[in-house]
Amino acid sequence: MTTHALAAVLTKPGEPLEITEVVIDDPRDDEVVVRTDYVGLCHSDLHYLDGSLAIDAPAVLGHEVLGTVARVGSSVTRFSEGDRVVATVSPACGLCGPCLRGRPTQCSRVDAVRRRPRPKLTTSSGEPVTVLAGIGAFASAFLVGDRSLASVPADVSGHVACLLGCCISTGIGAVVHGAAVSPTDTVAVIGCGGVGMAAVQGARLAGARRIVAVDVSAQKLAMAQRFGATDVVVADRDPTATAERLLNLVPGGFTHAVEAVGRRETAELAFDVLAPTGTATILGLMPEGERLSISADALVYGDRVLQGAYMGANRFVADVEMFTDHYRAGRLDLDGMVTRVLPFERINEGFEAMSDPSTIRIVLGVSGAER
Secondary structure, three states, X not given: OOEEEEEEEEOXXXXXXXXXXXXXXXXXXXXXXXXXXXEEOOHHHHHHHOOOOOOOOOEEOOOEEEEEEEEEXXXXXXXXXXXXEEEOOOOOOOOOHHHHOOOHHHOOOHHHHHOOOOOOEEEOOOOEEEEHHHOOOOEOEEEEEHHHEEEOOOOOOHHHHHHHXXXXXXXXXXXXXXXXXXXOOEEEEEOOOHHHHHHHHHHHHHOOOEEEEEEOOHHHHHHHHHHOOOEEEEOOOOHHHHHHHHHHHOOOOEEEEEEXXXXXXXXXXXXXXXXXXXXEEEOOOOOOOOOOOOOHHHHXXXXXXXXXXXXXXXXXXXXHHHHHHHHHXXXXXXXXXXXXXXXXXXHHHHHHHOXXXXXXXXXXXXXXXXX
């Protein structure tokens, strides 16, 4: 049974997305067709849209999504038609070494998990369409492997539930899993977009004794305080000046720094403000081929650590349940993370709004779900 969908298609980097009809392939045994209800606009998508990260066009971006199961493959047992689900860009096989060691975002078989013999999407004329991260949620429906999905209960509103799949799982996951922050720690969060705000909330949930938010925007810093930042620092154009401000605030340096910008300068700043034995966790995606420069003395003599935490080193299925419980109890503010909900047709306007300092997350309502 052929499924048609409306999708916002990337035809050329730097050009507006074009809303057009695409054809979704029939689900294989382990795949699910999901009707999109809400999808968030992530800076990862923006990197492909502006060309700083490469993807073969035509392509459908979008991955931070809440939807409703429409069809399931013959071997799918975890989901049924009508279930509400969120998706992740990091499906895991559950059997390889990294998965068995509790690091599913580093699954060594992720390419095999995503691989299929024919395209998931084609144009109406039969041309293959690239699907970002095996999802491609900037469409009224998408086709995805069942390992990329987790269930969401009905009492979590769709326009905030979609955030669980990316900015929340990345930001909180990086603090809880990647950095293992505790109540003894001081944490600097560099960059207060969606992922950075989630990291601030994660540090608060973990009980960190000091949480310092850093951003160029005083407006964003005021919002970070509402999410749990104990202190704020307005970033200077000169990273050295910013480092001095941070080290004046927390003499001796931070036990943890989380970078959520995606720039060489801010990643190096995260390392530079560490105390001895401290850990800098880098989350921001950078242009392909970018390299970092850090002090060898600070690394070796101070036992400092520079690490990544892809997708927050999250444990997706278990984490969605954990996030849901914290949200229900009022400990996790998802509603405050959503700045605006726009109709799907205004997706290009939504991307333009991402540059506004008042924006944390723009969410699109799809399939008539917009509020």
